Amino acid sequence: MSLATVLPLAVVMVAGPQILSAIFLATSEQWRRNSAAFVFGASLSISLIVVVAYFLGSNVSSGGSLLGTRAQTVLNAAVLVLLVYVAFDTYRTRNVSEPPKWMGTLSTATPRFSLKLGFLLLGVFPTDIITSVTVGTYLAANDAPVTDASGFVAVTLLFLALPSLSVLALGKRAETALPKVRDWMNDNSWLVSEAVILLFVGLTLNNLFG
Template sequence: MSLVDVLPLAIVMIAGPQILSSIFLATSEQWRTNSVAYVFGATLSISSVVVVAYRLGNSISGGGFLGARAKHLLYVAVLVLLLFAAVDTYRKRAVSEPPEWMGKLAGATPRFSFRLGFLLLGFFPTNIITSVSVGTYLAANDAPVTDATGFVLLTLFILALPSLGVLLLGARAEAALPELRDWMDDNSWIISEAVIVLFVVLTIQNLLG
């Protein structure tokens, strides 16, 4: 059950500059190595944040110093994080112009792409909140940290889709990617809000139950 619960948050992880960067890199000069480096950097950072949050959550709920209230406090922490993410996403909904650094992605290097993937997917405000929420949510439910595997893999798969599209479809994918980029830029906040609200509802149900 916990695995199914955390999968939708993969959409929150990529909706925004994360997937836009992936699209830019898929059409860059060194698109193969750049895309691999970007996804690899994301793999390391997402996994690290989830595992650290999970261990901290386990130490709280399993250590006994918070008694029977430990899990309720973890659920409250998850709820606060999600509400903060929802407010932050809504507040930034009107930002239509991509960051200036995106203009440099056409000539990006693998090293830059790795660093971008590591920082953007692991430590972008909404992303770190989401990854921490996943780790603490699993800890509060006494679920193994391996239940986050689906969340991590789905996030990485979506990030890799633009480069996979270029690999399989060639010029057709390159022509379609700019349109997809524009659509995501305009609508990603709506998708993120919908998924966050869903996870808020699940967390409230667990908190009350």
């Protein structure tokens, strides 16, 4: 997969509570171990879903596509309608939008909890499941090896690791800047959600008309 394809998919994977959690963990008490555990957990779930989707796609696909062309068009149209509704609803409730309450506990998180969080956020969050399945089935439909997903996985993990890497590289300056970024994302979580939705709208439109 080309970098131009991988980048927007990786952005979709981390936009929202995923990158926000990475920032929280990078400013936690055990930030090195927590951040490493979080990224490792994410790597396990992303890789697992991509591989499963790839092999299911390889076994089920017919004529180079997991679904018939007509079925794919109907599905993409339904997804587009749903995304437009979700975007409208997110904007309508923007003044009451708040991050999940469990994020307040991340400052005192343990590496074990961080590992589970990384696995679940990147493996159970609906947008991440859809994206990982899309990568796996795309590769299967195009008869590409599953190892071609390594770039997608690597870029996603790099984005998740950026907060902790910035602390490692910049020290006190990053420790000062990251809480401000975290607070901004807390206060504007609806904007982050809208950005993710718009990315999916773009991908869906590309599937319909590309």
